[in-house]
Amino acid sequence: MAQRIRKTTVALIRELRQPRIWVKELSPGARSRLLKHFLALEPSDRLLRFGSHLSDESITRYVEGINFERDTVFGVYNSRLRLMGVGHLTFAPSEKSAIAGATLKARVAEFGVSVDASARGLGVGSRLFQRASMRCRNADIDTLYMHCLSSNKVMLHIARKAGMEIHRDYGESDAYLKILPADASSVMQEALAEQAAMLDYTFKSNLRLLLRAVARLTGTGRRK
Numbered sequence: 001m002a003q004r005i006r007k008t009t010v011a012l013i014r015e016l017r018q019p020r021i022w023v024k025e026l027s028p029g030a031r032s033r034l035l036k037h038f039l040a041l042e043p044s045d046r047l048l049r050f051g052s053h054l055s056d057e058s059i060t061r062y063v064e065g066i067n068f069e070r071d072t073v074f075g076v077y078n079s080r081l082r083l084m085g086v087g088h089l090t091f092a093p094s095e096k097s098a099i100a101g102a103t104l105k106a107r108v109a110e111f112g113v114s115v116d117a118s119a120r121g122l123g124v125g126s127r128l129f130q131r132a133s134m135r136c137r138n139a140d141i142d143t144l145y146m147h148c149l150s151s152n153k154v155m156l157h158i159a160r161k162a163g164m165e166i167h168r169d170y171g172e173s174d175a176y177l178k179i180l181p182a183d184a185s186s187v188m189q190e191a192l193a194e195q196a197a198m199l200d201y202t203f204k205s206n207l208r209l210l211l212r213a214v215a216r217l218t219g220t221g222r223r224k
Helices: 002-016 028-039 043-050 056-064 124-138 153-161 184-218
Strands: 023-025 072-077 083-093 107-115 143-149 165-169 172-178
Touching (some): 023 184, 028 056, 028 072, 028 083, 043 107, 083 124, 107 124, 107 153, 124 143, 124 153, 124 184, 143 153, 153 165
Parallel strands (some): 107 143
Antiparallel strands (some): 023 072, 072 083, 083 107, 165 172
């Protein structure tokens, strides 16, 4: 038990040493911010994220159709509470998934990630993937799957960094990661990570409200 606590403490310290990359689980209340994030993606980034050139209308339908009770969506906020990175973790019956036969578990998970151009190179995508892997581990999922275009170097870099097995076929790539079983340490680590992300979000939200109040009092705010 003491060894597990030490490992969890070390993991939390590593989490704390990486500022500005707090991964928070999102709720339906974040749907408008999700829409802004996806609509802000350049056409080339939309192609890499969704595998096709989605129109604004298609992206709107996608965001409106996200089932937060079935799936898990993670986000990274900047100081202005704008989503700089989004990870969408979907769960499906293993026999109906693209990787049927890869697991004996009832469900598998698929992960998709997008990062704003201004946040590239900061490790946002990797942090989102790590958080998604942690959720899979604690949700009794042993196989995490990513499907992307072979030209998506960012996703493939994340996959290789995570030790995923990559298969290429006709310009597309499938990557699989076997997840370790959950234990007390992994459950505690996920709880602490979410708590830290919630504190970060609350701080940014309160600071934003304070700055707006100061701007109104001093007359330095934007005039409509």
